[in-house]
Amino acid sequence: MTTPLAAKIAREYGTPAAVIDMDKVERNIARIQAACEAVGVANRPHIKTHKSPLLAKMQIAAGAKGITCQKLGEAEVMADAGIDDILISYNLIGEEKMARLAALQAKAGMTVAADNPTVIAGLPQAAKLSGRKLAVVVECDTGRKRAGVETPTEAVALARQIAGLEGLSFAGFMLYPTETGWTEAQTFYDEALAGVRAHGLDAAMVSTGGSPNLKNLGKLRGATEHRPGTYIYNDRMQVAAGVADWEDCALSIYATVVSRAAPDRGILDAGSKTLTSDAGGGLDGFGLILEHPEARIARFAEEHGFLDLTRSNTRPNVGDVVRIVPNHVCVVVNMMDEVVMVRGDEIIDVLPVAARGKLR
DSSP: OOOHHHHHHHHHTOSSEEEEEHHHHHHHHHHHHHHHHHTTOEEOOBTTTTOOHHHHHHHHHTTOOSEEESSHHHHHHHHHTTOOEEEEOSOOOSHHHHHHHHHHHTTSEEEEEEOSHHHHHHHHHHHHHHTSOEEEEEEEOSSSOSSSBSSHHHHHHHHHHHHHSTTEEEEEEEEOOOTTOHHHHHHHHHHHHHHHHTTTOOOSEEEEEOGGGGGGTTOSTTOOEEEOOGGGTOOHHHHHHTSOOGGGOOEEEEEEEEEEEETTEEEESOOHHHHOSOOTTTOSSSOEETTOTTOEEEEEOSSOEEEEOTTOSSOOOTTOEEEEEOSOHHHHHTTOSEEEEEETTEEEEEEEOTTTTOOO
16 A cells, blocks of 8 residues: 555655655654763764764754764765764775865864774874864774774773874774673773873763664763764664664655565565665564565565565555665665655655765
8 A cells, every 4th residue: 555645755756765754853863862961971973874964963953962974075075064073983094084184174173083003193194284183082892893992901002192193182982882792891991091091191082882872871981972873764773772663763765566476476666776785683674664564575686675475464566655664774875865855744855865975
């Protein structure tokens, strides 16, 4: 069954289309801002989910302390829109990036993360070119085994290197604990903090992340801010993590059933180029179809979503437009040039995904 809004979107924009419910977006922004304030932690949302200056400014207007970006290209888009408190939570290497970072420093307050001496050694070039001191946080691995130093001793050594270089200032620590590893993260942080204080330094900024850890918000004693990103839209992964309900999922993909060649299968016009092949950490299928929750999007071709209807009590017809909550919304948004904004059953605008594809 096709809803009136789905029919209107298919008629005016075609499918597949990414659609955001602005009432839910605003509720999500307000809910997490209130949760941060309740535990005395600043909210520094990660814009990698929405990649939109308009939505970033809505988050700031609601009380967020600046934003987080993963790449320079994202930060450039946000700074050009007038946002002036930006953390880049990623190692930056090379002369080309230092020149761009310096240009950003000239127009916005910047903080960058680093987890090794090579990265830190290159950062004074950006500070010199901009004529402004550059704040640097040490990224710490507290269990995810991604980027980040693995021991407090290494964190202290990097903090001392930062403090000893002209143009740089040691700002503090950045952590992304696992959902169950906050006790270990506390031990790591306490040792690192004692270590830097022994050398006359302090950690004014202690940043934790991300949306799956919203249930642990405020658990790290000494944390000054949190970096959630996905919460503005939410997705199947956040529902599975227990930090969102289906009613909190603000973005859905509207797709059309284009084939029903057999009773127990069908084809959507949304494939891996729309919904992504991210399995979401072991979720069943590649999205939840709201009209047919027992149906499975079992596999993909680039432009085909293969439906397995064997468990579904209701089955769509060819031509039906369905709404899909994706597994991992951040990757979905990065494949879109624009999203359709709605309230209730009304289309209100089209929002460009301004920082789409900014991979460097």
